[in-house]
Amino acid sequence: MLDLDHPMTPYILEAAKVEDRIRHALLAWRDAPESGHGEIAERLIPLLRTLNDEHFGADPGIAATLNELDAAVCNGNPETSWKIFVQLTAGPGRNFGTWAI
Numbered sequence: 848m849l850d851l852d853h854p855m856t857p858y859i860l861e862a863a864k865v866e867d868r869i870r871h872a873l874l875a876w877r878d879a880p881e882s883g884h885g886e887i888a889e890r891l892i893p894l895l896r897t898l899n900d901e902h903f904g905a906d907p908g909i910a911a912t913l914n915e916l917d918a919a920v921c922n923g924n925p926e927t928s929w930k931i932f933v934q935l936t937a938g939p940g941r942n943f944g945t946w947a948i
Contacts, residue, residue, distance in 0.1 A: 849947045858902040862943035865894050866936055873932060877925045884928070888920045895935075898943070908941030 849856060869891050875882045892913055899909045912934050919928040935942045 849944075855902070855944075858898060859944050859948070862895060862898055863945040863948055865891055865898070866932075866943075866945055869932060870936075873925060873929055877929070880925070884920050884923070884925070887928075888917055892917050892920070895943075903943065906941075909943060912941040 849859060869887055872884065872887050872891065876884045876887075895913055896910070899906055899913065903909055912931065916928060916931045916935070919931050934940055936946055938946050
């Protein structure tokens with residue numbers, strides 16, 4: 848469970864907001880491939896990279912997960928993109944800890 852008084856909580860919540868936007872974009876991409884995936888690679892992943900760099904100590908695990916997600920999105924593979932995205936949200940690991948919300 849997320850400690851609302853912890854100093855990292857605002858940044859974890861910010862990451863969760865961006866992750867929700869990625870989730871919706873991935874689902875839209877899966878359901879309508881013509882919808883494209885540009886927002887994920889061009890806007891949303893960079894937001895998470897900045898959050899990692901500025902508030903999570905440029906965590907190499909988070910950076911690696913974001914690099915993998917960016918590569919999958921840029922390669923036009925929604926299924927692989929989804930599998931990598933789940934690493935950001937599904938439990939402890941190379942992520943922002945949003946799973947604890």
